[in-house]
Amino acid sequence: MNIPENLKFAQSDEWVKLEGNIATIGISDFAQEQLSDIVYVEITVASGDKVKKNSLVATMESVKAAADVNSPVSGTITEINDDLANAPETVNSDPFGKAWLVKLEVDDPSELDALMDASAYQSYCSNRSH
Amino acid sequence: MTEPTIYELSSPGRRGVRYPDSDVPQAPLPTDFIRKDLPMPELSELDVVRHFTNLSKLNYSIDGGFYPLGSCTMKYNPKVNEQTARLPGLAFTHPLQPVETVQGDLALMFELQEWLKEISGFASMTLQPAAGAQGEFVGVMIIRAYHLSRHDTKRKKILIPDSAHGTNPATSAMAGFDVVGVPSDARGNVDLEELKKVCDDQVAGLMLTNPNTLGLFDENVLEVIKIVHEAGGLIYGDGANMNALLGIARPGDLGIDVMHFNLHKTFSTPHGGGGPGSGPVGVAKHLADFLPAPIVDIIEEGDEDTPPLYGFVTPSKTIGRVKSFYGHFGMLVRTYTYIAMHGPDGMRKIAENAVLNANYLLSLVRDKYHLAYDRICMHEFVVEGHWGDAPEVHALDISKRLMDYNFHPPTNYFPLIVPEALMIEPTETETKQTIEAFANALNKIADEAHSDPQLLKDAPHNTPIGRLDEVRAAKELVLCCWMPEQNA
Numbered sequence: 001m002n003i004p005e006n007l008k009f010a011q012s013d014e015w016v017k018l019e020g021n022i023a024t025i026g027i028s029d030f031a032q033e034q035l036s037d038i039v040y041v042e043i044t045v046a047s048g049d050k051v052k053k054n055s056l057v058a059t060m061e062s063v064k065a066a067a068d069v070n071s072p073v074s075g076t077i078t079e080i081n082d083d084l085a086n087a088p089e090t091v092n093s094d095p096f097g098k099a100w101l102v103k104l105e106v107d108d109p110s111e112l113d114a115l116m117d118a119s120a121y122q123s124y125c126s127n128r129s130h
Numbered sequence: 131m132t133e134p135t136i137y138e139l140s141s142p143g144r145r146g147v148r149y150p151d152s153d154v155p156q157a158p159l160p161t162d163f164i165r166k167d168l169p170m171p172e173l174s175e176l177d178v179v180r181h182f183t184n185l186s187k188l189n190y191s192i193d194g195g196f197y198p199l200g201s202c203t204m205k206y207n208p209k210v211n212e213q214t215a216r217l218p219g220l221a222f223t224h225p226l227q228p229v230e231t232v233q234g235d236l237a238l239m240f241e242l243q244e245w246l247k248e249i250s251g252f253a254s255m256t257l258q259p260a261a262g263a264q265g266e267f268v269g270v271m272i273i274r275a276y277h278l279s280r281h282d283t284k285r286k287k288i289l290i291p292d293s294a295h296g297t298n299p300a301t302s303a304m305a306g307f308d309v310v311g312v313p314s315d316a317r318g319n320v321d322l323e324e325l326k327k328v329c330d331d332q333v334a335g336l337m338l339t340n341p342n343t344l345g346l347f348d349e350n351v352l353e354v355i356k357i358v359h360e361a362g363g364l365i366y367g368d369g370a371n372m373n374a375l376l377g378i379a380r381p382g383d384l385g386i387d388v389m390h391f392n393l394h395k396t397f398s399t400p401h402g403g404g405g406p407g408s409g410p411v412g413v414a415k416h417l418a419d420f421l422p423a424p425i426v427d428i429i430e431e432g433d434e435d436t437p438p439l440y441g442f443v444t445p446s447k448t449i450g451r452v453k454s455f456y457g458h459f460g461m462l463v464r465t466y467t468y469i470a471m472h473g474p475d476g477m478r479k480i481a482e483n484a485v486l487n488a489n490y491l492l493s494l495v496r497d498k499y500h501l502a503y504d505r506i507c508m509h510e511f512v513v514e515g516h517w518g519d520a521p522e523v524h525a526l527d528i529s530k531r532l533m534d535y536n537f538h539p540p541t542n543y544f545p546l547i548v549p550e551a552l553m554i555e556p557t558e559t560e561t562k563q564t565i566e567a568f569a570n571a572l573n574k575i576a577d578e579a580h581s582d583p584q585l586l587k588d589a590p591h592n593t594p595i596g597r598l599d600e601v602r603a604a605k606e607l608v609l610c611c612w613m614p615e616q617n618a
Contacts, residue, residue: 034549036524037600037601039601039604039605040604040605061604063600063601063604064526064542064543065543065546088605089601128549
């Protein structure tokens with residue numbers, strides 16, 4: 001399982017990458033694998049929207065299930081990834097790259113301290129799979 | 131081998147029916163209403179009979195084989211139900227007849243309300259909802275009306291345990307509430323500490339599925355109900371899993387405020403295309419005034435010589451009508467038949483045997499399949515369709531392979547809290563031999579998953595149509611099999 005070192009992870013399997021005060025958010029490789037083939041992605045926020053920690057930013061549907069994606073940090077949306085609507089399978093093929101969902105300007109970078117680093121997330125994932 | 135569509139079988143000029151010559155003068159239609167082409171299939175009567183008979187043979191049904199679809203309670207639908215529902219005195223009445231002329235129908239509905247009240251421990255009952263999901267919607271609208279009637283307008287949240295049925299959050303959202311999830315604890319019960327954290331004066335209620343979708347009876351049910359009640363919320367009981375409780379525990383006695391039944395699950399009326407469904411809703415006394423209208427009641431008491439006069443009443447604070455006429459009456463007749471046939475002791479035996487069958491089946495497969503929560507189950511159980519040493523095999527592959535053994539697959543990927551979930555419900559109507567045959571197939575598939583995983587990945591092999599491309603089916607929705615070119 002692929003887990004990039006420079007990211008932070010939420011228990012609900014979203015990843016966050018902080019560059020300056022801009023956070024990029026997506027779902028992890030583990031999450032896309034659990035969901036299996038993703039057939040629908042809807043980003044439920046728009047640029048300029050304020051989001052709170054753990055509030056909804058996107059919903060996804062796979063052939064197995066539907067899942068909410070929540071922002072692990074609070075802030076103001078600066079960009080959303082429009083490409084996913086027409087190519088939801090990108091979430092399966094490149095969850096940490098092309099399949100980023102939203103970017104936001106974070107209110108408080110220290111919110112990231114509560115999230116897991118790559119090694120903590122690695123063990124969190126292996127505890128859940130048999 | 132599949133059956134062609136009826137359009138492909140069509141041959142110009144072929145007829146199954148000949149109309150007699152018209153014995154009334156022709157009345158011309160306005161010309162803009164007349165289509166140049168009316169692409170209807172043209173077949174003989176025998177063509178049509180063979181076509182639909184062949185299609186029916188491709189179908190899988192409870193009359194044809196074991197159907198362990200978890201949470202759906204695919205029990206046998208006794209044929210006597212069909213006989214009673216077709217009795218002319220019941221089948222040929224019309225909902226617009228004067229009530230004096232349909233007293234038998236109303237007496238049956240009244241008595242069924244009384245029986246369902248006795249079975250569930252509720253004070254009042256509506257038979258109107260068209261299916262379980264509508265029953266849930268009615269129940270949540272009643273919860274909403276109750277709070278509003280007390281001018282308690284801040285209750286905007288409904289709590290949904292993560293082991294609840296998927297319809298529960300959908301119902302709450304549709305009724306305008308915010309859905310707040312509550313996690314399960316390590317034994318698969320509602321986590322009481324997490325529940326306390328989210329219980330406040332904004333909680334309208336909690337929707338409890340018990341036994342939950344893990345097939346486990348919530349050991350803390352009384353505590354859960356107490357915590358929500360103390361916060362001023364109400365408890366909605368999802369009665370879909372009532373088959374495990376019949377004659378043993380009554381939701382009303384536990385303190386649940388409102389609950390729907392699924393007559394097509396618990397009470398042996400047909401599912402889906404053979405349906406329709408039916409979702410009566412029972413409520414405790416403090417919610418009785420909010421029930422949908424109308425409800426069957428005794429208008430004039432009878433005596434030794436005269437039967438009572440039945441009619442319809444409207445509860446004082448009713449949420450209104452939720453279905454045309456009086457619900458799916460044919461389903462009510464079948465349910466009445468089923469309950470009358472089994473009686474109170476029979477009801478209890480149904481639940482006991484449903485639970486016994488599920489535990490027997492679990493005991494036969496648990497060596498080969500990982501059980502997410504290691505407890506005695508109720509009427510169903512959930513195993514993980516996945517092994518660390520056969521990583522390419524998923525629950526879906528097991529299900530597809532079961533079809534090769536001529537079994538309907540169990541419910542897949544629900545509940546979401548169990549990875550690769552296979553939710554299995556045998557029901558009380560299956561024999562020991564059938565349960566053993568199914569367990570053998572499941573165990574054999576577990577071996578195949580390790581020795582020849584590709585066999586599972588490519589399954590089903592023995593069905594009229596092989597593995598479907600589910601991703602493409604979900605992405606490229608084509609809702610019409612063939613659009614005649616003329617109208618395209």
